[in-house]
Amino acid sequence: MSSKSYILRIACTDKNGIVASVSSAMSERGANIAESNQFWDRKTNKFFLRMGCLFPEETSKDAVELALKPAVDRFDLKLKVEDETRKPKIIIMVSKFDHAMLHLLYQIKVGWLDAEVAAIVSNHEDARTIAEQEGIPFHCWPVNKENKAEQEEKLAQLVQDTGAELVVLARYMQVLSNELSNKLYGMIINIHHSFLPSFKGAKPYHQAHERGVKLIGATAHYVTPDLDEGPIIEQETERVSHSMTAEDFVATGRDIESRVLARAVKFHLEGRVMLNDHRTVVFTP
Template sequence: MLSDAIVTLSCPDQPGIVATVAAALAQRGGDIRVSQQFGDDQTGQFFMRVHVQVPAALTLADLRAHLEPVADAFGMTWAVTDSAERPAVLLMASREGHCLNDLLYRWSTGWLPVEITAIVSNHETLRPLVERYGVPYHHVPVTPESREQAETRLLELVDSNAVDTVILARYMQIVSERVCSALAGRLINIHHSFLPGFSGAGPYRQAHERGVKLIGATAHYVTVDLDEGPIIEQDTVRVEHSLGPQELAAVGRDVECQVLARAVRWHAERRVFVNGPRTVIFR
């Protein structure tokens, strides 16, 4: 039974969008609880997220059918979802388990509004951790010779588990253009630096060599351009000269966990809109 729905949309900006959407929802007995919108003067795009209460007898299909003429008239990219829906996610990690463990813990407490359906790793290292949470663990080794086969297996798991989003929780393999295309807008990575600084491998070593006073982490959508996808969330922490590369990494792990958790939650709650190389986020 539907009681609350989330309406998300983007389209070329023009007068009357908010009024028309609000009127259409009111026609079906919708009571808007939260409405957030943003018009980007640079791109000419308009973005909107509406949390609306609807009569219990109204189905998602009914609401979508009612809004479809409005969406067509404004040329919208849009979606209507049940606010209680928890999207299925697949987590990927290599040997370091701090981000993976943090997401699993937050999910187990109910803070993270997703369903974790599977874990994929190119190593066996994290299996004991994952099995404590009762989540299926799939060891998919990656070598230069087996990379294409491994990615085929990944995409099979995405399909068989009806996965909405894949999270790279310190998965230390570069994904191919094939995977980026198949999961466009549904593949999130945590990079252990405050991008665009120190992209690529070894960011804590790079940060130490440069003597930075702040280190950070960046959660972003993955594209074919390494570490250059639209940024969802970032944060930093102050450090000092006495910390070596390993100590910087230890400090950075907490920031990585927090940044990735916020990004996954906002994505799951349909708060993130891709706006070219940037994002719009309604917190």
């Protein structure tokens, strides 16, 4: 029997009976709960729930939301319902280092990432050939102090025109303005080539090398007005040694960056990341 799959995401102040009410509402709509993850933040008393449900084929998104309205009203739930079979659109932004972008494109090609790249945006021409080979619209928007606001307006308009759900900074080496960061909060993921909160800003691998660290890593996080301090989604480290040069650190880091960014994008697109003030709740598979 064919079915329709929806992902439910709920955030609210914790109270008794939330899971029972949601589960009962889904059962009454004929749903089969395929996956359920929940987290109670004891410090803030916030509750987070992600539930994957299979419904009869004719069930619409509106019908699911209507079934949950009594629970939404009773518990003051922040609810989001998404069709799991949709193919979300993303915009990739890149400068000259293209390894993270190439990895994303490959993971989309082989089907591990279920997304459509609506556009590639760069402040350099280097990625144009790749975009044309993949049949992806390419926009080269050089950025300087005089045109920064204008170029960011173009980006915001592109997000709106394409219906993109996510902007991915795949080693895009420009700092976004506070205005754009606030406007698209929770919709921009950056890959920082360091294990935050250490070694923020420029040349973090060289900073790490100077300090003689034994582990280097990469951090994928949401962009906020505070540089490299947004809520962290995913991280990874790898061991290095005193015999390695700063360039060796950079080479090792490229692989880490690519993997970490791809996982963060996947978690976001699958609705597995929920914002919890300055932190995230990540329901990994």
